[in-house]
Every structure is written in structure tokens, then in C-alpha cells.
Amino acid sequence: MVRGSGMAILEGIGRGRLGNLFGMGLGAELLYSFVIIMICLMIYYGTKELYDLSSYKGIKYFRRAFLFFGVAYFFRSFIKFAVLYFDLNNLVDFPETTFKFIGAIIQFLFIYFSSMAIFYLLYSVISKKLEGKSNKILIFHLIALILALISILTRNYLVYLGLNLLLLAIIGVVVYISYQNKIKKARRNNLYVIYILWSIFWVLNIIDALIPRFFMGFQLVIYLASTSVFLLILYKVLKNVGSS
Amino acid sequence: MTKRSKLEIIRDILTIANKNHNSINITPLIRRSNMSSERFREYYQELLNKDFLREVNSERNKIVNLTEKGLRFLEKYKAIISFIEDFDL
Numbered sequence: 001m002v003r004g005s006g007m008a009i010l011e012g013i014g015r016g017r018l019g020n021l022f023g024m025g026l027g028a029e030l031l032y033s034f035v036i037i038m039i040c041l042m043i044y045y046g047t048k049e050l051y052d053l054s055s056y057k058g059i060k061y062f063r064r065a066f067l068f069f070g071v072a073y074f075f076r077s078f079i080k081f082a083v084l085y086f087d088l089n090n091l092v093d094f095p096e097t098t099f100k101f102i103g104a105i106i107q108f109l110f111i112y113f114s115s116m117a118i119f120y121l122l123y124s125v126i127s128k129k130l131e132g133k134s135n136k137i138l139i140f141h142l143i144a145l146i147l148a149l150i151s152i153l154t155r156n157y158l159v160y161l162g163l164n165l166l167l168l169a170i171i172g173v174v175v176y177i178s179y180q181n182k183i184k185k186a187r188r189n190n191l192y193v194i195y196i197l198w199s200i201f202w203v204l205n206i207i208d209a210l211i212p213r214f215f216m217g218f219q220l221v222i223y224l225a226s227t228s229v230f231l232l233i234l235y236k237v238l239k240n241v242g243s244s
Numbered sequence: 245m246t247k248r249s250k251l252e253i254i255r256d257i258l259t260i261a262n263k264n265h266n267s268i269n270i271t272p273l274i275r276r277s278n279m280s281s282e283r284f285r286e287y288y289q290e291l292l293n294k295d296f297l298r299e300v301n302s303e304r305n306k307i308v309n310l311t312e313k314g315l316r317f318l319e320k321y322k323a324i325i326s327f328i329e330d331f332d333l
């Protein structure tokens with residue numbers, strides 16, 4: 001039976017979880033999602049003029065990465081709401097068929113958008129090396145669709161973990177190669193450190209959404225760290241956008 | 245001599261127009277852009293399509309005007325390059 005909305009949300013903010021200091025209630029989850037979505041939208045719209053004027057592909061993919069992150073967090077908030085509110089182990093574990101189907105769709109979209117966000121970010125860095133070959137991004141769309149399909153068909157947390165660790169490994173390799181090229185050009189930049197940290201926390205966020213009690217007690221730390229990294233990237237964006 | 249990037253070339257063309265009080269005849273623009281006429285035509289058409297430049301046909305010749313958007317590009321050029329370099333795009 002679904003609980004009443006007002007009291008349930010208050011309990012979700014933390015009153016029902018006093019024994020778990022670093023756990024997160026529903027209100028805190030929604031607040032976290034809202035903050036991240038806002039940061040993503042600020043980055044997306046903040047860089048609009050730079051792209052409109054330059055039509056530079058790298059900027060296009062960079063913007064799309066954050067748009068997709070924002071959308072992914074939107075679906076993530078649905079997942080967290082459903083899991084916390086209905087006390088589920090998995091989004092597709094709804095007792096009724098209709099909700100089970102809706103849960104599967106939301107999970108599919110979450111995995112697709114989050115995977116594509118990371119792929120777009122990687123592509124923004126490597127796109128200049130693939131001049132004139134923009135159809136390569138279609139391959140990433142296909143990979144993201146396959147990952148999303150696997151996640152809803154298997155419903156196995158080890159598969160989720162494996163897929164996300166694989167994603168993290170791919171990111172690590174691409175970032176490392178790009179960083180090595182940067183060193184050759186003798187330019188120092190802490191960007192790659194930020195991207196690695198961000199990727200790690202992003203994967204942790206995905207695992208946290210899909211395997212609800214995996215990080216029991218450490219969610220606050222993950223969320224604060226993730227927010228910090230997003231804010232760091234927002235700061236770097238606004239520093240450039242604000243200058244002329 | 246290092247090869248100019250696309251953005252640098254666009255900046256150079258718009259800067260020529262800007263230094264000429266935002267209005268210049270097409271022939272000196274081609275001459276001062278420091279590229280082949282064929283290549284210039286490609287960039288010129290792109291700048292017209294993007295509304296960075298506007299053509300005005302006078303009685304004697306063709307005059308090219310720098311638009312507000314073209315001026316905005318010049319103002320934001322450093323920010324664009326800085327952003328691209330900062331995020332290694």
C-alpha cells in the first residue's frame with residue numbers, strides 16, 4: 001500500500017534513518033539529483049553561445065555530454081524514488097506487471113543516457129583526431145543501447161558491476177592516452193585528473209542507483225564528492241564563458 | 245609557418261573587415277586574407293551562411309559588412325579558444 005505523501009517525504013528526509021548517519025532519505029536524494037541536474041543545465045546553456053559562434057564539434061559533444069548527464073540524473077531520481085518509496089531491491093521488482101514494465105523502461109533510459117554522457121565526454125576529447133568521421137558516434141549509441149538492454153534483461157547485480165567497471169576501464173584507457181599526448185605537447189592541465197575522478201564517482205552513482213543498498217552508509221560521501229567534481233567543472237566552464 | 249586552424253582563419257577574415265570600419269570591398273578582403281581565392285570562397289560562403297558577414301551590392305562593386313554576430317565572434321574568440329584548450333576539445 002502506498003504511504004501518504006507528506007509524512008512519507010518527511011520521513012524520507014532522514015527521520016526514519018537515524019541509525020544510518022551517512023545514508024540518504026528520499027528528500028535528500030531528490031535534492032542531490034536536483035542540484036546535479038541544475039549544474040548540468042547551467043553547463044549546457046552556459047556554453048550555448050560559444051558553440052553557436054564557433055560551431056566547433058568538440059564543444060558540441062561536450063555540451064551533449066552534460067545534457068545527457070542531466071537527463072540520466074532525471075531518470076536516476078525516478079529510480080531512487082521508486083526504490084526508496086516502495087522499498088524495492090531492484091527497479092524491475094515491482095509486483096505489478098505495468099509498473100514492472102515502466103521500471104524496466106526507466107532503467108533502460110537511465111543506463112542509455114548515462115553511458116552516452118560518458119561517451120560524448122570522451123568523444124569531445126578525441127573528436128579532433130577523428131576529423132570528418134562523425135558517424136563514429138553512432139557506434140557509441142549502439143554500445144550504450146546494448147549496455148542498457150543487458151542491464152534490464154539480466155537483472156543481476158554482478159553484471160551491473162561488471163559493465164560499469166568495464167566502462168570505467170575504457171574511460172581510463174582513453175584518458176590515459178589523451179594525457180600522454182598532452183604531456184608530449186608540454187602543456188600542464190589538471191583536466192584529466194578531474195575527468196578520472198568524475199568517471200569514478202559517476203560509476204559509483206550508477207551502481208548506487210541500480211543496486212540500492214550496495215553503499216549503505218557511504219552515500220553521503222559519494223554524493224558530496226560527486227557534487228564537488230561537478231561544481232569544479234562548472235567553475236572551469238564559467239571561468240571561460242564569463243571572459244571575453 | 246604553422247597552419248592556421250579554421251577558427252583562426254575565420255577570426256583573420258573578420259578582423260580584416262573589422263579594421264576597415266566593419267565594411268570592406270570584396271577584392272581587398274580576398275587579397276588580405278592570405279589564402280587562395282578558391283579557399284577564400286569556401287570560407288566566405290560559410291561566413292555569409294552563418295550571418296557573420298553580409299554582402300551589399302553597390303553600383304560599382306560588392307561591399308562586405310561585418311554583422312553584429314561577426315563582431316560578437318571576435319569579442320568571444322579568446323573565450324572560445326581558451327575553453328577549447330582548457331577542456332582539450
